[in-house]
Amino acid sequence: MKSSQQSVVIGDRVIDLAREGLRDGRGDIVPLRPRAWAVLRLLATRAGQLVGKDEIMDEVWSDCEVTEDSLVQAIGDIRRALGDASRPALKTLPRRGYMLVVDERPIDVPVVSGNAVQTSEADEPPKSSSMPHLSIVVLPFTNPGNDPAQDYFIDGVTESLTTDLSRIAGSFVIGRNTAFTFKGKPIDARQIGRDLNVRYVLEGSVQRGSNRFRLNAQLVDTETGSHVWADRFDKPAADLLDMQDEIVSRLANTLNAELIAAEARRAERLPRPDAMDLYFQGRACINKGVTPVFLAQARDFFMRALALDPGNIEAAVAAAQIDVSAGSAFLTDDPSVQFEAAETALHRVLLHAPNHPRAHMLLGAVQMQTRRGLSGIAQCGQALLLDPNLADAHGFIGLGKFLLGRGEEVEEHIQEALRLSPRDTRTYLWYMFVGLGKLSIGADHEAVEWFRRSIECNRNHALAHFHFATALALVGDLKEARAAALAGLAVDPSFTIRRYRTKARVDNPAHLRFYEGMHLAGVPEE
Incomplete structure (x- = not known):
């Protein structure tokens, strides 16, 4: 069996990943039912690695509840479609999962089962591997103060973070049982990356004094050993469970953006x-x-x-x-x-x-x-x-309240979004939503400050500039309002008041003030 990024060859069969099909030696499609093909495609993209039964079920039958019999039937369909080549190529590891073998021998890799991974029994590290995208292990956070009373809280942070990171789109997170085997041991991120076949290691420490709580976290690239990101979270000590939920949510949301950026940089090369x-x-x-x-x-x-x-x-x-x-x-x-x-x-x-x-x-x-x-x-x-943890959903609820004419309710939803993700890449939108709410209830000076915060977070959003210009004009600062309008037109030169007016999505009569403000700020009518 040979593989490339686009295809995997097994005997006289080709698993064509680019064109989504199994083909014979003449290039004709070998019939496979959709679920069986989905199983084969998953195994082919992870050729040489053991893929756990739970992970296959979660991936292929995510939209319905089925028994393991469905997987067994799909594997049978695949074996029949592969023909004689299936016996050496498609391996079954009882109670564990399935593997497509590369070059007639398996690669020693972690055993995958859903989001839980256990270390391979092989003594040697993987000879060759393709680390899954956005793959990460959350190592048990350390307790520098050696206070046994804090261990349960620190372990709780580690476990909750493991669960929450698994919700990140496209992520592959090592399960807590495997991660906790490293507790109290010296950390070599590069070796852990090889052992667990992951791209990133998250490590950190938790300290709690009489009235303060501090968490340090570092994200390490296992291929280079370099730090991708590091940060510190300081909070007044409060109810432990509430504090744990908030810290974990903030970490997960921050890491979401950092991991996406890291994967994008990797992909560019x-x-x-x-x-x-x-x-x-x-x-x-x-x-x-x-x-x-x-x-x-x-x-x-x-x-x-x-x-x-x-x-x-x-x-x-x-x-x-x-x-x-x-x-x-x-x-x-x-x-x-x-x-x-x-x-x-x-x-x-x-x-x-x-x-x-x-x-x-x-x-x-x-x-x-x-x-x-x-x-x-x-x-x-x-x-x-x-x-x-989906802070952006709170942000959209705030927008929905504005569009329903309930501008006074917007800020509370945005504050909840900020509590969960204070450094989110979309805070500039959330700040704008609050500004819209304030403007709709006549709190123009407050609106100015919220729009200003929006632009300070991210200047690449024309609508925030135009709303900022509107609020400035309504409080009488026409000079800065016109400068804000010009900044918006630099981002979106095609914007006009007519476009904004004819496609308005709110029935609130107070919205008429928005058009007046834009006109005073010099936003083009047509």
């Missing part, structure tokens, strides 16, 4: 990036801001990812986010086109992955922007039930 490499590069573009250029670049990455892997759920959700962002930012004269495209795509995603938090959240955003505010808020609530 690859001559032939795969679908997930392209996905991470697209996500990194989205994080830069909402401009026509950044959105076009991100869309290109996601479309290329979907061309390589049409079943890539994360790329499909992210592509829909591009349409939501373009429509929400008034980047086109008819945003209904973008909203309709996003809604169609998100319904398709949820048909296959009904518990995808971001898909529910983005569907909620579309509904809010198309005068279905209550339904949209409910969708964001569903997203939070599926992922309590």
Whole structure:
């Protein structure tokens, strides 16, 4: 059996990953039912590695509840489709999982079962491996004060963080049972990376004094041994469980952005990036801001990812986010086109992955922007039930309250988003939402400060500049208002008051003041 990035050859059969099919020696398709093909594709992308039964079930049957018999039947279909070559190539490890063998011998790798991984019984480290994208192990945080009374709290932080990081799109997280085998041992991140076949190690320490709590964390690249990110969290000591939830959420949200950036940088160096490499590069573009250029670049990455892997759920959700962002930012004269495209795509995603938090959240955003505010808020609530760390869902609920004419309620939702993720890449949007709420209830001076904070976080969002200009004009600062309007036009030269007025998504009469403010600030009418 031989493999490349695009295909795996087994005897006279070719697993064609680029064109999504099993082919015979003549290039003709060998029939396989969709679920069996999905199993074979997963095994082929991890050729030479043991893939646990639980992980296969979670990946292939994520949209329904089935017994292990379905997996056994799919494996039988694969063996029949592979023919004589299946016996040496497709290995069954009883009670553990399955493996496609590379060069007629397996690679010694961690045994994967869902998000739990146990160390291989082989004495030697992997001879050759392709580390999974965004793969990470959370090592047990240390207790520098050696206070035994704090051990349960520190272990709780480690366990909760392991669970929460597994919710990051495209992540592969080593299970806590394996991670805790390293507790109290000297740490060599590069060796751990080789042993567990992961790209990143998260390590840290927790100290708690009489009235203060401090957590230090470092993210290490296991291939180079270099630090990707490090930070310190200081908080007044409070209720331990509440504090644990908040710290873990903040860490998980911060690491989400850092890991995406790290994976995108890694992908930039690859001559032939795969679908997930392209996905991470697209996500990194989205994080830069909402401009026509950044959105076009991100869309290109996601479309290329979907061309390589049409079943890539994360790329499909992210592509829909591009349409939501373009429509929400008034980047086109008819945003209904973008909203309709996003809604169609998100319904398709949820048909296959009904518990995808971001898909529910983005569907909620579309509904809010198309005068279905209550339904949209409910969708964001569903997203939070599926992922309590999804701070952006709180942000969208705040926007929904503004669009429903309940501007006085916006700030409390944004404060909750900031509690969960104070350094989020999308805080600039959340600050703008509060500014809109303040402006709608006549608190113009407060609105000015919220819009100013939005722009200080990220200048690559034209709508924030135009709203800032509006608020400044309404408080009488026309000079700065006109400068803010010009800054917005530098980001989106096509913006006009007519576009904003004709596509308004709010019935609040106070919104008429927005048009007046934009006019005073010098935003073009046409």
